[in-house]
Amino acid sequence: MPVVRVERRLAAIMAADIVAYSRLIEADEARTLASIRTLRSQVVDPLIADHRGRVAKLMGDGAIVEFGSVVEAVACAVAMQEGTAAHQREVPPENRIVFRIGINVGDVVVEDGDLLGDGVNIAARLEALAEPGGICIADAVQKQLAGKTDFAFEDTGERKLKNIAHPVRVWCWSKGSAPPAAGAPLSLPDRPSIAVLPFDNLSGQPEETYFSDGITEDIVTGLAHFRSLFVIARNSSFAFRGKSIEMAEIGRRLGVSYLLEGSVRRAGARVRITAQLIEAATGAHLWAERYDRSLDDIFAVQDEVAQTIVSTLVGRIEDAMLQQSLRRPTTSLAAYDCLLRGLAHFRNDTETANQQAREMFEKAVALDERYAVARSYSAFVKVAQNGHAAAPAEVLDAAYTEAKHALELDPLESRCHRILSTICLYRREYDMAEQHLRRAFDLNPNDTDGLIMKGRLLAFRGRPEDALVSLEAACRLNPLRPGWYDAHFGIALYSLRRFAEAAQAFKRMPLSGSWSSARLAACYAQLERTAEAQAAVAEVLRLRPDFSTAEYMRKSVLLEHAEDRELLREGLIKAGLPA
Template sequence: MQEGTAIHQREVPPESRIVYRIGINVGDVVVDDGDLLGDGVNIAARLEALAEPGGICIADPVQKQLAGKTDFAFEDTGERPLKNIAQPVRVWRWTREPGLGDTVAPLALPDRPSIAVLPFDNLSGQPEDTYFSDGITEDIVTGLAHFRSLFVIARNSSFAFRGKATSLAEIGQQLGVSYLLEGSVRRAGARVRITAQLIEAATWAHLWAERYDRSLDDIFAVQDEVTTTIVSTLVGRIEDAKLKQSLRKPTVSLAAYDFLLRGIARFRGYSEDDNRQACTFLEKAIANDPNYALAHSYLALARIALHGYGAAPLDIRRASSVMARRGVDLDPQEGGCHRILGQVLLYVRELDVAEHHARRAVELNPNDADGAISMGDLLVTKGHPVEGLAWTEKASASVPLSGLRDFTSTSPS
């Protein structure tokens, strides 16, 4: 399929070519109302994300069944940790031979400073602490996304390079950005060390680097310093109003912040029990800080997800809308709270109010691809497909590699 697709696409302009990633696994699945669930499916999805454009990644059980039955050569890349999979998986990779067709052409650079934040490495010695380093990374992305003078790639695409031996120049080309931020997080007891370095993708030149050794209570101050420095370096000046928005402290409780990150990580997982565990962590975040706006908002969405989104009972949807409103009331300047309230209000059919909050979300955070796709989804639901498509295209511009498949659809079923 990969070779045939490449040959078929030879005469298609590079910007219009179809390029697939393929992941294959053999394992048990659970059939639930016509859908397939379980680690067998989850591993295949993770393998797809690891594959190069035009390539294939397979799990070890597949390689064992293929041995001696095909001329295709798969390279052993060793055991790889996969998100939400308990044990590492040995991954084999096949890459299309040169000449059969080109991969995706480098994206044109935006007309403003453009940056992608690569997932910070977890150096804590505990693989399960990756949620914490991922949370730090995403908070920096969110802080940068407040500035209209920057073009910020969404986390979905930048996180696709985790664990891949891809040069910085190639990452910059595939994401269509001029600058990359990479770093690491090491948490030990009540201390945290964060390193960050800003790199010009084309030349690999280091524009700025810093190491922060702080107590965990200062974690938000470190995020603010990194964001401020990057904006100052790339833009030259900072708009005071936007700076104040990006430097808000989200909670007074580090425990609440930790539980929020755990809850969001579970909410984005694919395992059968992830939504329930997400609710548990988010409830603990609120117990530690009852005024934590984002925790209220994500719990509202997670509870609807736990009960099947549009299929959730009416009392669950109504209770979730009350909780999501509470999130906005607690922090009316947090774009994520407005975005989630707009999503939740779709399920109780308050479409006009939902649109108000969706538009407020993109005003507060103009680079947020989640906000743009939510806006598009809402407008399509309201019967405005052309305007909705424009917002969807805006979202896809911020997610050049992974597309929109990781975004949660908000339309009621």
Template structure:
């Protein structure tokens, strides 16, 4: 019996925020007493009131950092944003080399409970993410991103899959954009010179789950073909497929993926016939640049896919270049 009880470890789902002070050892070498006083006062005046406000519980306090548990990913992210803003404000009058600057990692996952302590991958991933964050920034895992998007008015940059130390599976990570206004003013943040495009998963209109792989394959082919066109930048499939099955706001997609154009479409199958529609939208303005439909038979699915891909590429390449010329002349 005793062994059974030993094995039944208490687990729960938690959002874990890990934060630490950047360059802690240098700060301590420069001015140990001053650094400890500053960290203590930030803890009391900034961290604790914010944790009370967002229902965070301190799991562990280290000299240079803190581990906090939240019951909600939204609370954890909002708390992190307010924490970084308050820290920046408190640093405003402090000389550069004495500033207390945090980096933050947040993960949502299964944790194991032992007394007031937590452990397990849920905690370890948060700690690893925090080491990947730049000074003053916040990095979150995909589980957090999926829970908070649409619920918080924040932009995210997709940093792709990362292999984390001692974690078996790679983790997809996202960095919070500190200033949403700046993001809105410059939607194509990293891609100024080439027209950039995201191809969203096509909607399967036939209600036949068998057709799902067909429409997904179609999108993958289109992405691959567009990627071969040198004059524009295409977002990878795994980023655009995070929108699968969700109602999307094209403007939001443009901001989240940093693209100027979004291609969406649908696939409808009736008997042996397939109809594919596609439309190209300028993300920022929501303006339709191009739309068309393609009909064909299922006999030669691949030929149909190729036909669609070529037509889409053929239609889009000049349209994109045209739209680009219009857009730059508008400026």
């Protein structure tokens, strides 16, 4: 029998898909198809040609495009999203064409011009993970981008993709997660300001990145304890990972005077940490140091780095304050390692992430029963697994007991106060929630999550204008804020009857669930945008066929004042959600 040779080649594959295509077609088929044709001819096709791409497959709602270069594929994808947004700016929101895009690089099978194989399948699965207007790329793509573009992709961890045997590490881009665009610089704060860039993982094992990230984050946390410093939040500085951007430009975009960069090399029982403090405007190196230590000394190294920076920037700080603010969280490296792994899982949005985080937090507590932060997160993740504010009373009670015990173990740990505050809020104990949140803020005034929680609590307690002040302050500390911040903006804006702005905030949330879709439906109903309200209601009922406004208000709504609750209930009912 003749041997059939299969044509294979290495390619960068872009999978693009139109969001809500079926709804658009159902609403107005002729208009939608005409709009897609115009968009293709004026934006998409020219960009693909400019970046030397080839359309391998064209469907009504999307396309598979082949590129010979990862850089060209990603540059084309970003240009496509930005060009499409500009092209559709004047189109009513309910009629806009919006893409999701996924990019993979790998071996593909070529058959009659079409592309087949896992390389293509993974690109399609990544596209499904992207938010509307966003891009998701595989880790193999991110590695080839390093140092070649200014595009900022955020590491979202490993994902289990449908019908793909092995998990894939996924990086995501959206206009909300990219580094601030070059434009007017942020004004410098009236105190020394610093951003800690993600320390490079030099261990030779990509899976060890969680460890170098954890070291970086602990230095951020140590610095953030000092009121005399203005410290940029972790995810804003991490957006510059692997980007060839001048230090002065990073400082300008983040609005800080100083930058800290470094690396971590972990080998056996030893670790080498390098760190250097840079004046952003001039690029001058103010201080540099290398630490070769046993892993058992890792906490001492973190303390030493943070203390040296503080003394360099601020001058003399009382030793007692240093010792209070930079305490060792645990004496067990294994427990610390489990905490870092747990936090890495906890920041993901996969179905299994909370369970994986819970296992790591519980393991950390088993290794060190007095590890207060791990115990606090262990309490909170169980609440998250059970619906946050909608968690059953017995779950909230057990979490409260565990989080209170964690605080007794370390009453000066701001995160323990912050987590206990949230659990008290879910238990509708508003005064106690505010008391613990105030204490958390006193202990760590640069904790952006704490500021966001303060804004959230103020909104729930009927002070939405004050809430916006806290929320905006958090966004200054965290210019590349995560999408879940927008939920709290939406809550405050809705109570202020700024329904259009509230709708935009809820729409910016990276994950659309029944909670946010219900809020969006209420906004549209108050604006009398009937079609959009109906679409949001349909999404709620698709996700929760048994949805009831009364049950939603009872379980998931934390508004303390009757008038705020009634305004929301009115919007939900007006939108057409079941009473």
